[in-house]
Amino acid sequence: MESLSALALAVASAALGMWAMVVRRNLVWKLLGLNVASGGGILFLVALSHRTGARPPIVGLGPGPAADALPQALVLTAIVIHFATLALALALVIVLTEHRHTQDSRKLEER
Amino acid sequence: MMAVLLSALAFGLAVFALTRKRLLWGVIGVGVHSLVLAALYLVLAAPDVALTEAAIGFGLVTFVYLLALRRTGKLVVAASPLYPLLYAEGERVAGLEWEILERFARWCHRDLELIWVPRAEILRLVRSGEAHVGAGGFLPNPHDGVVYTQGLVPTRLVRVRLGGGPIGAVVGEPGASWLGSDGKLFEDADELARALSRGEVGEAVTDLLRWREWETRDLFSGAEATLLPGEHRFAFALNPEDEELRESFAEFLGELERRGELSELIRRHLG
Amino acid sequence: MKLLLALGILGLVGILAVGIAGLWPRADFPDPDPVARGWRVTNAVAAIVLGLRLWDTLLEVLVYVVAMVGVRFLLVGLHWKGELPPVSETPLLRRSADLLLGPILVFALYVAASGHLGPGGGFPAGAILGSALLLLALAKGMERVSAELYEPRLESLEYLAVVLLVFLAALVLILGLRTPAAFVTANLLIALEVAIGAWAVLHRFSSARGEV
Numbered sequence: 001m002e003s004l005s006a007l008a009l010a011v012a013s014a015a016l017g018m019w020a021m022v023v024r025r026n027l028v029w030k031l032l033g034l035n036v037a038s039g040g041g042i043l044f045l046v047a048l049s050h051r052t053g054a055r056p057p058i059v060g061l062g063p064g065p066a067a068d069a070l071p072q073a074l075v076l077t078a079i080v081i082h083f084a085t086l087a088l089a090l091a092l093v094i095v096l097t098e099h100r101h102t103q104d105s106r107k108l109e110e111r
Numbered sequence: 112m113m114a115v116l117l118s119a120l121a122f123g124l125a126v127f128a129l130t131r132k133r134l135l136w137g138v139i140g141v142g143v144h145s146l147v148l149a150a151l152y153l154v155l156a157a158p159d160v161a162l163t164e165a166a167i168g169f170g171l172v173t174f175v176y177l178l179a180l181r182r183t184g185k186l187v188v189a190a191s192p193l194y195p196l197l198y199a200e201g202e203r204v205a206g207l208e209w210e211i212l213e214r215f216a217r218w219c220h221r222d223l224e225l226i227w228v229p230r231a232e233i234l235r236l237v238r239s240g241e242a243h244v245g246a247g248g249f250l251p252n253p254h255d256g257v258v259y260t261q262g263l264v265p266t267r268l269v270r271v272r273l274g275g276g277p278i279g280a281v282v283g284e285p286g287a288s289w290l291g292s293d294g295k296l297f298e299d300a301d302e303l304a305r306a307l308s309r310g311e312v313g314e315a316v317t318d319l320l321r322w323r324e325w326e327t328r329d330l331f332s333g334a335e336a337t338l339l340p341g342e343h344r345f346a347f348a349l350n351p352e353d354e355e356l357r358e359s360f361a362e363f364l365g366e367l368e369r370r371g372e373l374s375e376l377i378r379r380h381l382g
Numbered sequence: 383m384k385l386l387l388a389l390g391i392l393g394l395v396g397i398l399a400v401g402i403a404g405l406w407p408r409a410d411f412p413d414p415d416p417v418a419r420g421w422r423v424t425n426a427v428a429a430i431v432l433g434l435r436l437w438d439t440l441l442e443v444l445v446y447v448v449a450m451v452g453v454r455f456l457l458v459g460l461h462w463k464g465e466l467p468p469v470s471e472t473p474l475l476r477r478s479a480d481l482l483l484g485p486i487l488v489f490a491l492y493v494a495a496s497g498h499l500g501p502g503g504g505f506p507a508g509a510i511l512g513s514a515l516l517l518l519a520l521a522k523g524m525e526r527v528s529a530e531l532y533e534p535r536l537e538s539l540e541y542l543a544v545v546l547l548v549f550l551a552a553l554v555l556i557l558g559l560r561t562p563a564a565f566v567t568a569n570l571l572i573a574l575e576v577a578i579g580a581w582a583v584l585h586r587f588s589s590a591r592g593e594v
Contacts, residue, residue, distance in 0.1 A: 002114035006155055009118040011398045013125055015391050020129040022387050026355070028180070029129075032137050035172065036125045039148055042160070044398070048408070050155040057156075057414040057426035058500060067156040069414035069426035076163055076431060077442040080505045080576065083167050083175070084449035087583045090179040091456040094587075101187070101241050107352075158501035159427045162493070166509035171580050174516050178587035 006047035013040030027093045027103045031086065038082050045071040117151040132358055133219060134180055142173035186221045186243050188212060189228050189236040191299050193248030194324040195380050196264070196345060199227075207264070207380035208246045208347070211373075215363050229299035231282045237348050243356055245348030248320060250285050258351045260360050262344025264377060269322045273334045276313025279303050285343060286316035304330060318343065422560055423498040431503065432568050433554065440551050443575060447544055450579040457586045479521035486514040494573040498565035507569070508576025515581045519588075531581070540578040543571045 017037025021030045049068035055061055057069035097103055121144055128140025145168035152161035190208075192198045197206040204225055216223045228236065233249075236242035237257050250266070251259040268286050270278075280286040281303055282296040290296070295312055297303040300321055307315050308330060317325075322336055349357050367373045414426035421429040431439050490510040497503030515531065550568055553559045 002155065005115040005118040006151060007402055009122050009151075011395055011402070012122055014398060015395050016122075016125055016129060018391055018394060019387070022390075024129075026134070028134055028176070029137065032141050032176075033129060035141050036129060036144065039125075039145065039168070042164075043148060043151070044401075046152055046155050046157050046160055049157065051408070051411060054156045056158050056501070057418070058158075059415050059418050059424040059426070061500075065411065066414050066426070068408075068411060069417065069430055070412070072157045072160050073427045073430035073435065074438075075160055076427065076503070076505060077439060079160070079163050079167050080509075081442060081445055081449075083171050083509075084446045084579075086172060087175050087587075088449045088452050088456075090175060090587070091453040094179060095456050097185075104352075107240070159425070159503060159506075162501050162506040163503075163509070166506040166513065170513040171509050171584075174513065174584060175587060178584060181588070 002052070003047040003050040006043055006050070010040045010044035010047060013037065013043065016040075025104050025106055027096070027105060027108075028090075030105070031089055031093070035082075035086070038078075042075045042078055045075045114151060114154045117147055117154060121147040121151060132355060135219065138173060138176040138180065141176075142169055145169045145172065181222060186212070186216050186223050187241065188223060188225045188244045188246050189233040189242035190225060190245065190247035191227065191230050191233065193300070193320060194327075195320065197247040207376055208248075208345075210376060210380070211263070211367070212244065212246065214367070215360065218363050219359055229302075230284070231298050233348065234283055237350055240350050240352065243350065243353065248318065248345055249348050250318060250343045251346050252283055252285050255283060255348065256351070257348045258357060259346040259348055260357075261364055262346050263373070264345045264381065266319045266343055266345060268339040268341065268343065269317055269319055270337050270339055271307070271315045271317065271322060271325075271331065271334050272313070272337070273307055273315075273331050274310065274313045276310065278314045278316060279306055279312035280316045284318075286318070289316045289339065307331065320345075421565075423562055423565055425498055425500055428498045428503055428565060428569075432498070432565050433560070436551050436554055440548065443544060443547060443572065446576070446579060447540070450540075450583055453583050454586055476521040479518050483514060483518055486510065486517075490514065490573065490577075494569045495566050497569040498562055502569075504569040504572025505576055507573035509580065511573060511577035512580030512584065515577070516584050519584075536578055537582060540575055540582070543575040543578070547571045547575070
């Protein structure tokens, strides 16, 4: 039940983020859409690592079976990389705005 | 149960954030969405991921967006000076329109950059999108190819008669429609004033504030001024393609008016 | 265009749904406890990040550093033109930043150093540290803080941390070193690297800005 609702949210977030990335014309809005979509992807993996009544993958922390540690370890680095690439993308947006005076993707594609 | 609630909340926040018009709201919405996701990870038995998401997704990412917004969201204002509305006071810029623009920039989290250009150049810059806002005593003219905000300060057109000769007006201003067949158009009001004092034109059509400025500078002492019919209002010129800016400017001005600050500002600057 | 978009999103949802159907509910679930015990720590996630899949983490840190270098490279020619607004002094924020900075620093160190025992690790610790520095900048004005804190030496410290991390990884991967001390050191180095990278980026983004 828990992981099912989280999986549903993950799929919905990914779709919502993709929608925003396609429909929104401002580059920063596209990045915000990417943010939400990547959150969906991360949540997808975390939800897959969970099972009913699971405890965190730490030895001796409560009863019950442990959640899978591998997807959690993978998304840990994904979050950090997301921050780094986001900073790079925003730096590119800053440079573009300085040179072209617009953040509208359609106008940027014109020339 | 907790996970279902948090999922619903996170989805609601994501929808809220991505359907806003103002970028600031989007950034704040996505930040809070990240925080809710962190709580959800905690419920899903992933405390490491939750801690990382809270520290990076909520903390650093939001900061980096806000800083980038300040740098990219520069609000370029192209303007020509007109005394109580927008003028340079030593190193500083002051005036009613400047104060409104400063408040608007703070309201939408952007920085102001002002460039002084002649009136005709303002229109070109605003139309091409190189400047976001045209300011400095703009009287709306439907043939300009730009859109205008709501009118701020009412004014009238004035016909200044100094001697015989053709009529002069500033290009693009509504006064230009009063020109006869031999009328002359000028790039901005200072050129018009110079031409009038040199006798190149005998009459000039301008607005009440400009005329008052000329009077206080004692430029044309013997001139006779007649008010022309019809009321005009000073407004800001905006790029017609920038719907986002137009909507947020209208929202901001509406808010300012509702709180009564607009009339207070006008009273303070215009007396 | 709209149709294409709808089809694309539907396709994405479909792929994810097929993925869910194949992956969930999962029949076999590996037990992470033996992995953690094998690396002589209690947090299985830390055992995977800094032990079993250390290569991933190492390259990920490299990606982070390269991205930060890219940000510096992109923004190096851009300087803020025009006059800067004066820093608005907010005494409450400044006082609370002074009071909070010490505890936040200690907390970040704790999160980094206890990453192999419980939730935590170098990445969140570095992010907490970076956020704390930004809080300080928020309260005192970016220029004053970056004048005191932002020196090229700090950047070279970041590269030094990466080099040390590579050496440590060589010890773990080649010589088979399996001690909690290696985990603590690696977590502290990662925290240092993430914090300096984040601080440098935030500094670049707001260079010559009076307030955040």
